[in-house]
Amino acid sequence: MYVYDDFDEKFVRERAAQFRDQVERRLSGKLSEAHFRPLRLMNGVYLQLHAYMLRVAVPYGTLSSSQMRQLAMIATKYDKGYGHFTTRQNIQFNWPKLKDLPDILDDLADVGMHAIQTSGNCIRNVTSDQWAGVAADEATDPRPYAELMRQWSSLHPEFSYLPRKFKIAITGASSDRAAIAFHDIGLQVLKNDAGEIGFDVYVGGGLGRTPMVGKKIRDFISLDDLLPYLVAILRAYNLEGRRDNKYKARIKILVHETGVDEFKAKVEKIFDGLEKDKLTAPAGEIERIQGFFTLPDYQAAEANPETFTKARSENAAFDSWVKRNVAAHKQAGYAIANISLKPIAGIPGDATDEQMNLVADLAEKYSFGEIRVSHEQNLVLAHVKEEDLFELWQALVPAGLATANIGAITDMITCPGLDYCALATARSIPVAQKISEKFADQKRQEDIGDLKVKISGCINACGHHHAGHIGILGLNKKGEEYYQITLGGSGDESAAVGEIIGPGFSGDDVAGAIDTLVNRYVELRDEASETFLQVVKRVGLEPFKEALYADH
Amino acid sequence: MAKKLKGDQVLTGQLLREGDVVFYTEDGNWSPDLQNAKIATTAEQIDELDVLIAKAEETNLVIDIYPIVVKRDDAGKLVPDLIREKMRTTGPSIVYA
Numbered sequence: 001m002y003v004y005d006d007f008d009e010k011f012v013r014e015r016a017a018q019f020r021d022q023v024e025r026r027l028s029g030k031l032s033e034a035h036f037r038p039l040r041l042m043n044g045v046y047l048q049l050h051a052y053m054l055r056v057a058v059p060y061g062t063l064s065s066s067q068m069r070q071l072a073m074i075a076t077k078y079d080k081g082y083g084h085f086t087t088r089q090n091i092q093f094n095w096p097k098l099k100d101l102p103d104i105l106d107d108l109a110d111v112g113m114h115a116i117q118t119s120g121n122c123i124r125n126v127t128s129d130q131w132a133g134v135a136a137d138e139a140t141d142p143r144p145y146a147e148l149m150r151q152w153s154s155l156h157p158e159f160s161y162l163p164r165k166f167k168i169a170i171t172g173a174s175s176d177r178a179a180i181a182f183h184d185i186g187l188q189v190l191k192n193d194a195g196e197i198g199f200d201v202y203v204g205g206g207l208g209r210t211p212m213v214g215k216k217i218r219d220f221i222s223l224d225d226l227l228p229y230l231v232a233i234l235r236a237y238n239l240e241g242r243r244d245n246k247y248k249a250r251i252k253i254l255v256h257e258t259g260v261d262e263f264k265a266k267v268e269k270i271f272d273g274l275e276k277d278k279l280t281a282p283a284g285e286i287e288r289i290q291g292f293f294t295l296p297d298y299q300a301a302e303a304n305p306e307t308f309t310k311a312r313s314e315n316a317a318f319d320s321w322v323k324r325n326v327a328a329h330k331q332a333g334y335a336i337a338n339i340s341l342k343p344i345a346g347i348p349g350d351a352t353d354e355q356m357n358l359v360a361d362l363a364e365k366y367s368f369g370e371i372r373v374s375h376e377q378n379l380v381l382a383h384v385k386e387e388d389l390f391e392l393w394q395a396l397v398p399a400g401l402a403t404a405n406i407g408a409i410t411d412m413i414t415c416p417g418l419d420y421c422a423l424a425t426a427r428s429i430p431v432a433q434k435i436s437e438k439f440a441d442q443k444r445q446e447d448i449g450d451l452k453v454k455i456s457g458c459i460n461a462c463g464h465h466h467a468g469h470i471g472i473l474g475l476n477k478k479g480e481e482y483y484q485i486t487l488g489g490s491g492d493e494s495a496a497v498g499e500i501i502g503p504g505f506s507g508d509d510v511a512g513a514i515d516t517l518v519n520r521y522v523e524l525r526d527e528a529s530e531t532f533l534q535v536v537k538r539v540g541l542e543p544f545k546e547a548l549y550a551d552h
Numbered sequence: 553m554a555k556k557l558k559g560d561q562v563l564t565g566q567l568l569r570e571g572d573v574v575f576y577t578e579d580g581n582w583s584p585d586l587q588n589a590k591i592a593t594t595a596e597q598i599d600e601l602d603v604l605i606a607k608a609e610e611t612n613l614v615i616d617i618y619p620i621v622v623k624r625d626d627a628g629k630l631v632p633d634l635i636r637e638k639m640r641t642t643g644p645s646i647v648y649a
């Protein structure tokens with residue numbers, strides 16, 4: 001894991017001290033709310049529906065056990081005993097008090113954390129594959145480059161007042177678990193036959209009210225040219241992105257309105273004119289960063305040890321968990337253990353202080369003290385010995401952390417919606433809970449297989465509904481919540497925006513509608529291995545429409 | 553602002569220090585309970601709300617102050633007209649923490 005150097009440490013401390021002073025001046029009335037608001041937002045403090053909300057950055061979703069414990073402590077001491085992991089691999093606290101926030105920022109700084117650039121029109125937390133470095137299907141570990149971009153984008157003077165927020169995601173695997181096509185910039189790290197690193201660059205993807213799949217504008221840009229090329233894209237955007245209309249200000253609109261070819265030409269022109277050697281990382285810096293991401297000291301471990309296979313055959317619940325939540329690791333005898341934060345009828349992405357502490361302990365015991373947060377709002381222990389999996393699972397069960405549903409229908413991305421969010425038009429969480437209850441049966445979930453349901457409480461699409469195989473968007477019609485359903489979206493390497501299937505449903509009827517869609521899928525599939533998404537792609541929306549609306 | 557809304561209105565905001573949702577009361581204080589809110593019914597009272605907002609902001613205790621429309625339910629209790637404001641008044645509709 002990357003550890004802050006003196007520079008990082010100093011600027012985070014300075015920022016916390018500045019914020020303490022700003023809060024004092026605000027509370028004493030020396031600063032007006034109008035003046036203070038942008039300052040608090042620069043430190044991740046929002047005013048939500050019921051309280052302030054603090055969003056803490058978790059760079060590319062990686063946390064140490066001590067950081068996780070500190071988050072748990074903050075949840076206990078200053079909040080209501082829980083936190084919410086977000087689709088940007090960050091964590092949010094829903095109930096902090098403004099008067100406590102300076103102390104919270106100090107506590108975060110103690111473990112090398114902060115809330116800088118978790119709000120505002122700047123480059124936000126760079127996100128990545130939650131299995132980075134260990135996934136069996138990965139060509140190159142993207143984390144050193146994510147860290148390089150974190151350093152480059154932190155308090156970047158030229159890009160601190162962009163037309164709108166800016167999100168970068170990076171993956172090094174063939175299966176895209178970081179949804180790079182739905183980011184302002186998506187990067188795919190590759191290695192050529194000569195062993196050199198390069199990056200395919202996608203630009204202009206995004207969700208929100210105008211969902212767009214990112215377009216590739218560069219193949220295999222070299223590592224030396226990566227930062228200059230990012231500068232060129234951001235400069236083109238900073239100069240020409242719209243500032244007159246918030247809803248048209250993201251780079252996706254600029255790329256769309258300009259046309260990909262012309263936009264690329266503009267970027268290339270800026271890129272050609274840059275003094276690249278001044279913008280690239282100094283010699284030795286990449287190697288220094290890479291040094292933090294070497295794989296831990298794995299022990300020689302037997303693949304599929306007998307203790308593990310025996311536990312699987314004797315314990316059906318453990319076997320289900322292994323099938324759903326454990327993924328293949330690069331290192332023989334090791335596995336990636338995914339911890340679901342989607343208990344049946346729970347609140348997607350929420351974790352209590354006790355759960356956070358337990359995960360921190362388990363990470364220390366079984367996974368080199370490292371935890372990952374996924375953009376699908378789950379946690380990951382990335383380096384667990386197969387022979388330890390049964391013990392790990394037994395420790396997770398009593399804490400409600402062993403739900404065997406990763407990638408299954410009850411593993412829904414769900415935004416906070418109208419239960420917390422000041423911008424929401426409808427609630428998301430209760431809808432997710434009803435769907436989760438409906439599909440609680442483990443056998444049925446296993447039979448349904450991979451199915452991504454994603455729910456947003458308004459058109460801003462924080463719940464990625466456009467990218468859901470089934471997407472649900474909460475709206476408000478004549479004062480009542482109602483929900484629009486889309487089918488066929490996808491957030492991985494086959495990125496696609498879902499299509500609206502027809503008239504919406506009331507909050508009480510959504511789960512039933514999803515049930516109808518899933519039953520129709522089961523009838524339509526050629527074989528059990530044909531997924532929901534594959535069936536939608538093969539047969540189109542019509543058979544699903546018929547099933548949903550035939551009686552209406 | 554208040555003039556654009558239709559119906560009886562109360563003022564709501566959030567405590568600067570804590571962030572809690574509060575309502576402006578008859579005696580010029582702020583209460584977490586909507587039932588204690590001062591209700592503006594007549595055109596004059598509704599006009600006065602904008603003045604009250606400006607004054608309340610000066611005290612530096614409450615932020616994000618705005619008027620909401622309220623009605624009485626069958627039991628005579630005040631309820632906000634909009635679902636968003638209902639949620640703000642009652643808190644999250646789910647069991648959390």
Ligand code: SF4
Pocket residue numbers: 415416417418421422423424425456457458459460461462463
């Ligand atoms: S999608 Fe809308 S309701 Fe959900 S978190 Fe984003 S802004 Fe809030």
